Amino acid sequence: MEPAAASSLAVNRDQAKVSVLGVPSQPGLASHILGTMARAHIEADVVVQNTGKDGKTDLSFTVRRNDSARTVELLRVQVLPALGARDVVADTGVCKISIAGTGTHSQVGTASKLFGALREDGIQAQMVSTAEACTSVLIDETQLAQALHTLYRAFGLDPQPAQAAGTTSEMRHNSGIGNVTEWPKVLPC
Structure with missing residues (x-):
């Protein structure tokens, strides 16, 4: 029997998305930016680099929320x-949801x-x-409770993990949608 593609959800609210916009494309761009940081x-x-046909590159990544203003200034x-670069902007109203399970990366359709x-x-x-054990997505934090409800339903996960699995107060989440691991308590992604 094939293992379940997804066995748990984790949330990281301590996120801010920073984007360096409109950088002329050149080798070593990410190295320069991330090295400065x-x-x-x-x-x-999470790091994403996109290069357009116009020869301009946007590099976006997440940092801890309390590092966002310092990162933008730097x-x-x-x-x-x-x-x-054209500009550096930050969005502190985001969070990361990770869905984890053995082989989620390689399981077709996850x-x-x-x-x-x-x-x-x-x-x-x-x-x-x-990653091998999880897939993470950054969303608008105002949609967190809705996203958790949606993903619990879509993946057939129980929003109330069993106490035998080590569920304690650190696994509670204030969305009102059951329990979820608060980052980075359990998941390695």
Whole structure:
């Protein structure tokens, strides 16, 4: 019997999306931006780089929410002039939901089911990250409770995990939709 594609959900509310916009495309762009952040001890999580046909690149990534203003200021001072970027912007009204289970990355249809369920409820995925054990999606934080309800239903997950599985107060979530692991207590994605 094939293992379930998804066995649990995790939420990380301590997220902000930062985007460096309109950078002339060049090798080493991500290295320069992320290296500048690393030297300032700012950790990036989900990273997405898109290069358009116009030769301009947008690089978006997540940081801890309390690092967002410092990240924007740092990149405006050190990256905009050096790389000729158009702007650096942040959105602190986001959160990350991760759906985990053995082989979620390789199981055909997991991502499609995730995005389809969110789409049916009008929830836009802003960024996506996949790993062997989980798929994560960044959404507008105001839609968190709705997204959790949708994903519990779509993946047939029980919003009330069994006490035997180690469910304690750290697994409770204030959305009013059952229990969910608060990041980063359990999931390695």
